[in-house]
Amino acid sequence: MRFNKLDLNLLVALDAMFTLRSVSRAAEQLHMSQSALSSSLARLREYFGDDLLVQVGRQMELTPRAEVLQEAVRDVLVRVNTTITATPHFEPARSDREFRIFVSDFTMSVLVPHLLVLARAQSSSVRFHLLPQTRQPQRTLEHGDADLLVIPHEFCSPEHPIEDLFKEEFCAVVWDQSRYAKQGAISLAEYQAAGHVVMQPPGMDRTFEYTFMENTGIKRRVEVTTFSFLAAPFLVVGTERVATVHRRLAKEVARGLPVAMLDMPLRVNRMAQSMQWHKYRTQDPGLVWLRDLLHQAVARMDAGIEAVDESNRQK
CATH class of the missing domain: 3.40.190.10 (Periplasmic binding protein-like II)
Structure with missing residues:
Protein backbone atom coordinates (compact mmCIF):
# COMPACT_ATOMS: atom_id res chain seq x y z
CA MET A 1 0.00 0.00 0.00
CA ARG A 2 1.28 3.45 -0.91
CA PHE A 3 0.56 6.92 0.42
CA ASN A 4 2.11 9.94 -1.29
CA LYS A 5 4.31 7.49 -3.22
CA LEU A 6 5.62 5.93 0.03
CA ASP A 7 5.24 2.18 0.53
CA LEU A 8 3.66 2.13 4.00
CA ASN A 9 5.13 -1.31 4.68
CA LEU A 10 8.48 0.45 4.93
CA LEU A 11 7.31 2.26 8.08
CA VAL A 12 7.42 -1.00 10.04
CA ALA A 13 11.01 -1.52 8.95
CA LEU A 14 11.87 2.09 9.72
CA ASP A 15 10.39 1.85 13.22
CA ALA A 16 12.40 -1.29 13.98
CA MET A 17 15.64 0.31 12.79
CA PHE A 18 14.92 3.50 14.76
CA THR A 19 14.27 1.46 17.92
CA LEU A 20 17.18 -0.97 17.65
CA ARG A 21 19.67 1.36 15.91
CA SER A 22 20.85 -1.68 13.97
CA VAL A 23 20.00 -3.07 10.54
CA SER A 24 21.03 -6.62 11.47
CA ARG A 25 19.02 -6.74 14.71
CA ALA A 26 16.00 -5.11 13.05
CA ALA A 27 16.18 -7.68 10.25
CA GLU A 28 16.25 -10.47 12.83
CA GLN A 29 13.26 -9.01 14.68
CA LEU A 30 11.26 -8.65 11.45
CA HIS A 31 12.32 -12.10 10.17
CA MET A 32 13.92 -10.55 7.10
CA SER A 33 17.33 -10.96 5.53
CA GLN A 34 19.82 -8.20 6.26
CA SER A 35 20.18 -7.47 2.56
CA ALA A 36 16.41 -7.05 2.17
CA LEU A 37 16.26 -4.62 5.08
CA SER A 38 19.29 -2.73 3.75
CA SER A 39 17.38 -2.36 0.49
CA SER A 40 14.38 -0.99 2.40
CA LEU A 41 16.64 1.52 4.17
CA ALA A 42 18.03 2.64 0.81
CA ARG A 43 14.48 3.26 -0.48
CA LEU A 44 13.60 5.20 2.67
CA ARG A 45 16.73 7.31 2.37
CA GLU A 46 15.83 8.14 -1.22
CA TYR A 47 12.23 9.00 -0.32
CA PHE A 48 13.13 11.31 2.60
CA GLY A 49 16.30 12.66 1.02
CA ASP A 50 18.20 11.92 4.22
CA ASP A 51 20.54 9.21 5.54
CA LEU A 52 18.19 8.62 8.55
CA LEU A 53 20.73 6.30 10.25
CA VAL A 54 24.48 6.86 10.12
CA GLN A 55 27.35 4.80 11.45
CA VAL A 56 29.11 6.46 14.40
CA GLY A 57 31.88 4.28 15.75
CA ARG A 58 30.44 0.83 16.38
CA GLN A 59 26.80 1.87 16.45
CA MET A 60 24.26 3.66 14.30
CA GLU A 61 22.79 7.01 15.28
CA LEU A 62 19.67 8.82 14.10
CA THR A 63 20.07 11.94 12.00
CA PRO A 64 18.19 15.10 13.06
CA ARG A 65 15.51 14.31 10.44
CA ALA A 66 15.15 10.79 11.82
CA GLU A 67 14.78 12.15 15.36
CA VAL A 68 11.79 14.17 14.15
CA LEU A 69 10.32 11.18 12.32
CA GLN A 70 10.77 8.62 15.10
CA GLU A 71 7.86 9.54 17.35
CA ALA A 72 5.54 10.25 14.41
CA VAL A 73 6.21 6.84 12.86
CA ARG A 74 5.71 5.07 16.18
CA ASP A 75 2.47 7.00 16.80
CA VAL A 76 1.06 5.97 13.42
CA LEU A 77 1.92 2.30 13.97
CA VAL A 78 0.47 2.22 17.49
CA ARG A 79 -2.76 3.82 16.26
CA VAL A 80 -3.07 1.34 13.39
CA ASN A 81 -2.27 -1.62 15.63
CA THR A 82 -4.80 -0.50 18.24
CA THR A 83 -7.52 -0.14 15.61
CA ILE A 84 -6.82 -3.52 14.03
CA THR A 85 -6.49 -5.55 17.22
CA ALA A 86 -9.40 -3.97 19.08
CA THR A 87 -12.33 -6.33 19.64
CA PRO A 88 -15.90 -5.21 20.43
CA HIS A 89 -16.10 -7.46 23.49
CA PHE A 90 -13.79 -9.01 26.03
CA GLU A 91 -14.68 -12.27 27.72
CA PRO A 92 -12.01 -13.16 30.29
CA ALA A 93 -13.24 -16.74 30.57
CA ARG A 94 -12.53 -17.28 26.86
CA SER A 95 -9.54 -14.99 26.32
CA ASP A 96 -5.88 -16.00 26.24
CA ARG A 97 -4.75 -12.38 25.96
CA GLU A 168 0.45 5.28 50.14
CA GLU A 169 2.15 6.42 53.33
CA PHE A 170 5.75 5.88 54.38
CA CYS A 171 7.34 4.69 57.59
CA ALA A 172 10.84 4.15 58.96
CA VAL A 173 11.90 0.50 59.14
CA VAL A 174 14.67 -0.52 61.54
CA TRP A 175 16.09 -3.73 63.01
CA ASP A 176 13.96 -4.69 66.00
CA GLN A 177 17.06 -4.83 68.23
CA SER A 178 18.32 -1.40 67.19
CA ARG A 179 18.35 1.49 69.63
CA TYR A 180 15.60 3.20 67.61
CA ALA A 181 13.33 0.19 67.99
CA LYS A 182 14.04 -0.05 71.72
CA GLN A 183 13.16 3.59 72.28
CA GLY A 184 10.07 3.18 70.05
CA ALA A 185 10.68 6.29 67.97
CA ILE A 186 13.24 8.14 65.91
CA SER A 187 13.73 11.90 66.05
CA LEU A 188 14.42 14.04 62.99
CA ALA A 189 18.00 14.61 64.16
CA GLU A 190 18.52 10.86 64.62
CA TYR A 191 16.91 10.16 61.25
CA GLN A 192 19.25 12.52 59.46
CA ALA A 193 22.32 11.28 61.33
CA ALA A 194 21.58 7.59 60.79
CA GLY A 195 22.96 5.49 57.96
CA HIS A 196 20.26 4.92 55.35
CA VAL A 197 19.31 2.18 52.94
CA VAL A 198 17.85 3.83 49.84
CA MET A 199 16.24 2.30 46.78
CA GLN A 200 17.71 3.46 43.46
CA PRO A 201 15.51 2.27 40.58
CA PRO A 202 17.46 0.67 37.74
CA GLY A 203 17.40 2.97 34.75
CA MET A 204 15.65 5.76 36.68
CA ASP A 205 16.91 8.86 38.46
CA ARG A 206 14.97 8.69 41.72
CA THR A 207 11.92 7.48 43.64
CA PHE A 208 8.95 9.42 45.02
CA GLU A 209 10.36 9.52 48.56
CA TYR A 210 13.86 10.44 47.37
CA THR A 211 12.44 13.37 45.40
CA PHE A 212 10.36 14.45 48.39
CA MET A 213 13.35 14.40 50.75
CA GLU A 214 15.47 16.36 48.30
CA ASN A 215 12.76 18.98 47.71
CA THR A 216 12.17 19.30 51.45
CA GLY A 217 15.86 19.82 52.14
CA ILE A 218 16.23 16.68 54.27
CA LYS A 219 19.81 15.43 54.19
CA ARG A 220 20.39 11.70 54.69
CA ARG A 221 23.62 9.75 55.02
CA VAL A 222 23.12 7.05 52.38
CA GLU A 223 25.24 3.99 53.19
CA VAL A 224 23.52 1.37 51.03
CA THR A 225 21.64 1.64 47.74
CA THR A 226 19.56 -1.17 46.31
CA PHE A 227 17.60 -1.69 43.10
CA SER A 228 14.64 -3.20 44.97
CA PHE A 229 12.01 -1.69 47.26
CA LEU A 230 11.40 -5.16 48.70
CA ALA A 231 15.07 -5.68 49.59
CA ALA A 232 15.46 -2.47 51.61
CA PRO A 233 13.93 -3.78 54.89
CA PHE A 234 16.13 -6.90 54.72
CA LEU A 235 19.22 -4.72 54.55
CA VAL A 236 18.64 -2.98 57.90
CA VAL A 237 18.55 -6.25 59.89
CA GLY A 238 21.49 -6.52 62.29
CA THR A 239 22.42 -2.84 61.85
CA GLU A 240 21.50 0.62 63.12
CA ARG A 241 20.49 1.69 59.62
CA VAL A 242 17.10 3.06 58.60
CA ALA A 243 15.05 2.40 55.48
CA THR A 244 12.16 4.64 54.44
CA VAL A 245 9.57 2.17 53.18
CA HIS A 246 6.01 2.16 51.82
CA ARG A 247 3.82 1.34 54.81
CA ARG A 248 1.89 -1.44 53.04
CA LEU A 249 5.14 -3.11 52.04
CA ALA A 250 6.59 -2.67 55.53
CA LYS A 251 3.58 -4.45 57.03
CA GLU A 252 4.06 -7.36 54.66
CA VAL A 253 7.76 -7.89 55.39
CA ALA A 254 7.38 -7.25 59.14
CA ARG A 255 5.43 -10.51 59.41
CA GLY A 256 8.57 -12.51 58.75
CA LEU A 257 11.51 -10.19 59.41
CA PRO A 258 12.97 -9.02 62.75
CA VAL A 259 12.17 -5.37 61.99
CA ALA A 260 10.16 -2.62 63.62
CA MET A 261 8.04 0.02 61.94
CA LEU A 262 8.40 3.56 63.29
CA ASP A 263 6.47 6.69 62.41
CA MET A 264 8.39 9.12 60.25
CA PRO A 265 9.90 12.04 62.22
CA LEU A 266 8.62 14.43 59.57
CA ARG A 267 5.45 14.72 57.57
CA VAL A 268 5.94 12.98 54.21
CA ASN A 269 3.35 13.56 51.52
CA ARG A 270 1.27 10.53 50.70
CA MET A 271 2.08 9.02 47.32
Whole structure:
Protein backbone atom coordinates (compact mmCIF):
# COMPACT_ATOMS: atom_id res chain seq x y z
CA MET A 1 0.00 0.00 0.00
CA ARG A 2 1.28 3.45 -0.91
CA PHE A 3 0.56 6.92 0.42
CA ASN A 4 2.11 9.94 -1.29
CA LYS A 5 4.31 7.49 -3.22
CA LEU A 6 5.62 5.93 0.03
CA ASP A 7 5.24 2.18 0.53
CA LEU A 8 3.66 2.13 4.00
CA ASN A 9 5.13 -1.31 4.68
CA LEU A 10 8.48 0.45 4.93
CA LEU A 11 7.31 2.26 8.08
CA VAL A 12 7.42 -1.00 10.04
CA ALA A 13 11.01 -1.52 8.95
CA LEU A 14 11.87 2.09 9.72
CA ASP A 15 10.39 1.85 13.22
CA ALA A 16 12.40 -1.29 13.98
CA MET A 17 15.64 0.31 12.79
CA PHE A 18 14.92 3.50 14.76
CA THR A 19 14.27 1.46 17.92
CA LEU A 20 17.18 -0.97 17.65
CA ARG A 21 19.67 1.36 15.91
CA SER A 22 20.85 -1.68 13.97
CA VAL A 23 20.00 -3.07 10.54
CA SER A 24 21.03 -6.62 11.47
CA ARG A 25 19.02 -6.74 14.71
CA ALA A 26 16.00 -5.11 13.05
CA ALA A 27 16.18 -7.68 10.25
CA GLU A 28 16.25 -10.47 12.83
CA GLN A 29 13.26 -9.01 14.68
CA LEU A 30 11.26 -8.65 11.45
CA HIS A 31 12.32 -12.10 10.17
CA MET A 32 13.92 -10.55 7.10
CA SER A 33 17.33 -10.96 5.53
CA GLN A 34 19.82 -8.20 6.26
CA SER A 35 20.18 -7.47 2.56
CA ALA A 36 16.41 -7.05 2.17
CA LEU A 37 16.26 -4.62 5.08
CA SER A 38 19.29 -2.73 3.75
CA SER A 39 17.38 -2.36 0.49
CA SER A 40 14.38 -0.99 2.40
CA LEU A 41 16.64 1.52 4.17
CA ALA A 42 18.03 2.64 0.81
CA ARG A 43 14.48 3.26 -0.48
CA LEU A 44 13.60 5.20 2.67
CA ARG A 45 16.73 7.31 2.37
CA GLU A 46 15.83 8.14 -1.22
CA TYR A 47 12.23 9.00 -0.32
CA PHE A 48 13.13 11.31 2.60
CA GLY A 49 16.30 12.66 1.02
CA ASP A 50 18.20 11.92 4.22
CA ASP A 51 20.54 9.21 5.54
CA LEU A 52 18.19 8.62 8.55
CA LEU A 53 20.73 6.30 10.25
CA VAL A 54 24.48 6.86 10.12
CA GLN A 55 27.35 4.80 11.45
CA VAL A 56 29.11 6.46 14.40
CA GLY A 57 31.88 4.28 15.75
CA ARG A 58 30.44 0.83 16.38
CA GLN A 59 26.80 1.87 16.45
CA MET A 60 24.26 3.66 14.30
CA GLU A 61 22.79 7.01 15.28
CA LEU A 62 19.67 8.82 14.10
CA THR A 63 20.07 11.94 12.00
CA PRO A 64 18.19 15.10 13.06
CA ARG A 65 15.51 14.31 10.44
CA ALA A 66 15.15 10.79 11.82
CA GLU A 67 14.78 12.15 15.36
CA VAL A 68 11.79 14.17 14.15
CA LEU A 69 10.32 11.18 12.32
CA GLN A 70 10.77 8.62 15.10
CA GLU A 71 7.86 9.54 17.35
CA ALA A 72 5.54 10.25 14.41
CA VAL A 73 6.21 6.84 12.86
CA ARG A 74 5.71 5.07 16.18
CA ASP A 75 2.47 7.00 16.80
CA VAL A 76 1.06 5.97 13.42
CA LEU A 77 1.92 2.30 13.97
CA VAL A 78 0.47 2.22 17.49
CA ARG A 79 -2.76 3.82 16.26
CA VAL A 80 -3.07 1.34 13.39
CA ASN A 81 -2.27 -1.62 15.63
CA THR A 82 -4.80 -0.50 18.24
CA THR A 83 -7.52 -0.14 15.61
CA ILE A 84 -6.82 -3.52 14.03
CA THR A 85 -6.49 -5.55 17.22
CA ALA A 86 -9.40 -3.97 19.08
CA THR A 87 -12.33 -6.33 19.64
CA PRO A 88 -15.90 -5.21 20.43
CA HIS A 89 -16.10 -7.46 23.49
CA PHE A 90 -13.79 -9.01 26.03
CA GLU A 91 -14.68 -12.27 27.72
CA PRO A 92 -12.01 -13.16 30.29
CA ALA A 93 -13.24 -16.74 30.57
CA ARG A 94 -12.53 -17.28 26.86
CA SER A 95 -9.54 -14.99 26.32
CA ASP A 96 -5.88 -16.00 26.24
CA ARG A 97 -4.75 -12.38 25.96
CA GLU A 98 -1.46 -11.34 27.55
CA PHE A 99 -1.48 -8.02 29.41
CA ARG A 100 1.88 -6.24 29.68
CA ILE A 101 1.99 -4.19 32.89
CA PHE A 102 4.81 -1.88 34.00
CA VAL A 103 5.18 -2.22 37.81
CA SER A 104 7.72 -1.71 40.57
CA ASP A 105 8.51 -4.57 42.92
CA PHE A 106 6.55 -2.63 45.57
CA THR A 107 3.36 -2.91 43.50
CA MET A 108 4.25 -6.45 42.47
CA SER A 109 4.52 -7.45 46.14
CA VAL A 110 1.48 -5.78 47.68
CA LEU A 111 -1.08 -5.42 44.87
CA VAL A 112 -0.41 -7.81 41.99
CA PRO A 113 -1.03 -11.01 44.03
CA HIS A 114 -4.59 -9.79 44.65
CA LEU A 115 -5.00 -8.97 40.96
CA LEU A 116 -3.95 -12.51 40.04
CA VAL A 117 -6.38 -14.08 42.50
CA LEU A 118 -9.28 -12.06 41.10
CA ALA A 119 -8.25 -12.75 37.51
CA ARG A 120 -7.99 -16.47 38.23
CA ALA A 121 -11.57 -16.46 39.52
CA GLN A 122 -12.74 -15.18 36.13
CA SER A 123 -10.27 -16.79 33.75
CA SER A 124 -7.75 -19.59 33.64
CA SER A 125 -6.12 -18.44 30.43
CA VAL A 126 -5.52 -14.66 30.63
CA ARG A 127 -1.77 -14.05 31.02
CA PHE A 128 0.24 -11.26 32.63
CA HIS A 129 3.70 -10.05 31.65
CA LEU A 130 5.10 -7.86 34.44
CA LEU A 131 7.66 -5.41 33.09
CA PRO A 132 10.48 -3.69 35.05
CA GLN A 133 10.89 0.03 35.60
CA THR A 134 12.50 2.18 32.94
CA ARG A 135 13.85 5.71 32.87
CA GLN A 136 10.93 7.03 30.79
CA PRO A 137 7.90 4.85 31.53
CA GLN A 138 5.61 6.84 29.23
CA ARG A 139 7.70 5.69 26.27
CA THR A 140 6.66 2.10 26.95
CA LEU A 141 3.09 3.22 26.27
CA GLU A 142 3.91 5.33 23.24
CA HIS A 143 6.01 2.54 21.72
CA GLY A 144 3.28 -0.01 22.35
CA ASP A 145 5.57 -1.99 24.67
CA ALA A 146 3.18 -1.92 27.65
CA ASP A 147 -0.59 -2.00 28.03
CA LEU A 148 -0.65 -0.33 31.42
CA LEU A 149 1.67 1.55 33.78
CA VAL A 150 1.26 1.42 37.57
CA ILE A 151 3.46 4.24 38.87
CA PRO A 152 3.32 7.29 41.16
CA HIS A 153 0.97 9.95 39.81
CA GLU A 154 3.72 12.54 39.54
CA PHE A 155 5.68 10.32 37.14
CA CYS A 156 2.72 9.88 34.76
CA SER A 157 2.66 11.55 31.35
CA PRO A 158 0.20 14.42 30.81
CA GLU A 159 -0.42 13.03 27.31
CA HIS A 160 -2.38 9.94 28.39
CA PRO A 161 -5.32 9.12 30.73
CA ILE A 162 -4.62 8.54 34.43
CA GLU A 163 -6.62 6.94 37.24
CA ASP A 164 -5.45 6.91 40.86
CA LEU A 165 -5.54 3.49 42.52
CA PHE A 166 -4.59 4.19 46.14
CA LYS A 167 -2.70 6.52 48.44
CA GLU A 168 0.45 5.28 50.14
CA GLU A 169 2.15 6.42 53.33
CA PHE A 170 5.75 5.88 54.38
CA CYS A 171 7.34 4.69 57.59
CA ALA A 172 10.84 4.15 58.96
CA VAL A 173 11.90 0.50 59.14
CA VAL A 174 14.67 -0.52 61.54
CA TRP A 175 16.09 -3.73 63.01
CA ASP A 176 13.96 -4.69 66.00
CA GLN A 177 17.06 -4.83 68.23
CA SER A 178 18.32 -1.40 67.19
CA ARG A 179 18.35 1.49 69.63
CA TYR A 180 15.60 3.20 67.61
CA ALA A 181 13.33 0.19 67.99
CA LYS A 182 14.04 -0.05 71.72
CA GLN A 183 13.16 3.59 72.28
CA GLY A 184 10.07 3.18 70.05
CA ALA A 185 10.68 6.29 67.97
CA ILE A 186 13.24 8.14 65.91
CA SER A 187 13.73 11.90 66.05
CA LEU A 188 14.42 14.04 62.99
CA ALA A 189 18.00 14.61 64.16
CA GLU A 190 18.52 10.86 64.62
CA TYR A 191 16.91 10.16 61.25
CA GLN A 192 19.25 12.52 59.46
CA ALA A 193 22.32 11.28 61.33
CA ALA A 194 21.58 7.59 60.79
CA GLY A 195 22.96 5.49 57.96
CA HIS A 196 20.26 4.92 55.35
CA VAL A 197 19.31 2.18 52.94
CA VAL A 198 17.85 3.83 49.84
CA MET A 199 16.24 2.30 46.78
CA GLN A 200 17.71 3.46 43.46
CA PRO A 201 15.51 2.27 40.58
CA PRO A 202 17.46 0.67 37.74
CA GLY A 203 17.40 2.97 34.75
CA MET A 204 15.65 5.76 36.68
CA ASP A 205 16.91 8.86 38.46
CA ARG A 206 14.97 8.69 41.72
CA THR A 207 11.92 7.48 43.64
CA PHE A 208 8.95 9.42 45.02
CA GLU A 209 10.36 9.52 48.56
CA TYR A 210 13.86 10.44 47.37
CA THR A 211 12.44 13.37 45.40
CA PHE A 212 10.36 14.45 48.39
CA MET A 213 13.35 14.40 50.75
CA GLU A 214 15.47 16.36 48.30
CA ASN A 215 12.76 18.98 47.71
CA THR A 216 12.17 19.30 51.45
CA GLY A 217 15.86 19.82 52.14
CA ILE A 218 16.23 16.68 54.27
CA LYS A 219 19.81 15.43 54.19
CA ARG A 220 20.39 11.70 54.69
CA ARG A 221 23.62 9.75 55.02
CA VAL A 222 23.12 7.05 52.38
CA GLU A 223 25.24 3.99 53.19
CA VAL A 224 23.52 1.37 51.03
CA THR A 225 21.64 1.64 47.74
CA THR A 226 19.56 -1.17 46.31
CA PHE A 227 17.60 -1.69 43.10
CA SER A 228 14.64 -3.20 44.97
CA PHE A 229 12.01 -1.69 47.26
CA LEU A 230 11.40 -5.16 48.70
CA ALA A 231 15.07 -5.68 49.59
CA ALA A 232 15.46 -2.47 51.61
CA PRO A 233 13.93 -3.78 54.89
CA PHE A 234 16.13 -6.90 54.72
CA LEU A 235 19.22 -4.72 54.55
CA VAL A 236 18.64 -2.98 57.90
CA VAL A 237 18.55 -6.25 59.89
CA GLY A 238 21.49 -6.52 62.29
CA THR A 239 22.42 -2.84 61.85
CA GLU A 240 21.50 0.62 63.12
CA ARG A 241 20.49 1.69 59.62
CA VAL A 242 17.10 3.06 58.60
CA ALA A 243 15.05 2.40 55.48
CA THR A 244 12.16 4.64 54.44
CA VAL A 245 9.57 2.17 53.18
CA HIS A 246 6.01 2.16 51.82
CA ARG A 247 3.82 1.34 54.81
CA ARG A 248 1.89 -1.44 53.04
CA LEU A 249 5.14 -3.11 52.04
CA ALA A 250 6.59 -2.67 55.53
CA LYS A 251 3.58 -4.45 57.03
CA GLU A 252 4.06 -7.36 54.66
CA VAL A 253 7.76 -7.89 55.39
CA ALA A 254 7.38 -7.25 59.14
CA ARG A 255 5.43 -10.51 59.41
CA GLY A 256 8.57 -12.51 58.75
CA LEU A 257 11.51 -10.19 59.41
CA PRO A 258 12.97 -9.02 62.75
CA VAL A 259 12.17 -5.37 61.99
CA ALA A 260 10.16 -2.62 63.62
CA MET A 261 8.04 0.02 61.94
CA LEU A 262 8.40 3.56 63.29
CA ASP A 263 6.47 6.69 62.41
CA MET A 264 8.39 9.12 60.25
CA PRO A 265 9.90 12.04 62.22
CA LEU A 266 8.62 14.43 59.57
CA ARG A 267 5.45 14.72 57.57
CA VAL A 268 5.94 12.98 54.21
CA ASN A 269 3.35 13.56 51.52
CA ARG A 270 1.27 10.53 50.70
CA MET A 271 2.08 9.02 47.32
CA ALA A 272 -0.74 8.56 44.82
CA GLN A 273 -0.15 5.24 43.05
CA SER A 274 -1.83 5.51 39.65
CA MET A 275 -2.43 3.56 36.48
CA GLN A 276 -2.00 4.98 33.01
CA TRP A 277 -2.74 3.68 29.53
CA HIS A 278 -2.39 4.93 25.96
CA LYS A 279 -5.01 7.48 24.94
CA TYR A 280 -5.85 5.44 21.84
CA ARG A 281 -6.78 2.45 23.99
CA THR A 282 -9.25 3.98 26.42
CA GLN A 283 -12.14 2.01 24.90
CA ASP A 284 -10.21 -1.27 24.60
CA PRO A 285 -12.62 -3.74 26.31
CA GLY A 286 -9.73 -5.83 27.66
CA LEU A 287 -8.08 -2.83 29.29
CA VAL A 288 -11.44 -1.63 30.65
CA TRP A 289 -11.75 -5.05 32.34
CA LEU A 290 -8.17 -4.91 33.63
CA ARG A 291 -8.52 -1.41 35.05
CA ASP A 292 -11.71 -2.37 36.88
CA LEU A 293 -10.01 -5.51 38.20
CA LEU A 294 -7.14 -3.42 39.57
CA HIS A 295 -9.58 -1.27 41.53
CA GLN A 296 -11.10 -4.47 42.93
CA ALA A 297 -7.59 -5.72 43.77
CA VAL A 298 -6.94 -2.54 45.78
CA ALA A 299 -10.10 -3.14 47.83
CA ARG A 300 -9.07 -6.76 48.42
CA MET A 301 -5.53 -5.73 49.38
CA ASP A 302 -6.70 -3.18 51.95
CA ALA A 303 -9.37 -5.50 53.36
CA GLY A 304 -6.64 -8.05 54.04
CA ILE A 305 -4.41 -5.47 55.72
CA GLU A 306 -7.28 -4.27 57.91
CA ALA A 307 -8.05 -7.85 58.96
CA VAL A 308 -4.42 -8.43 59.99
CA ASP A 309 -4.30 -5.12 61.88
CA GLU A 310 -7.50 -5.99 63.76
CA SER A 311 -6.12 -9.41 64.64
CA ASN A 312 -2.91 -7.84 65.97
CA ARG A 313 -4.89 -5.37 68.09
CA GLN A 314 -6.83 -8.21 69.71
CA LYS A 315 -3.68 -10.11 70.71
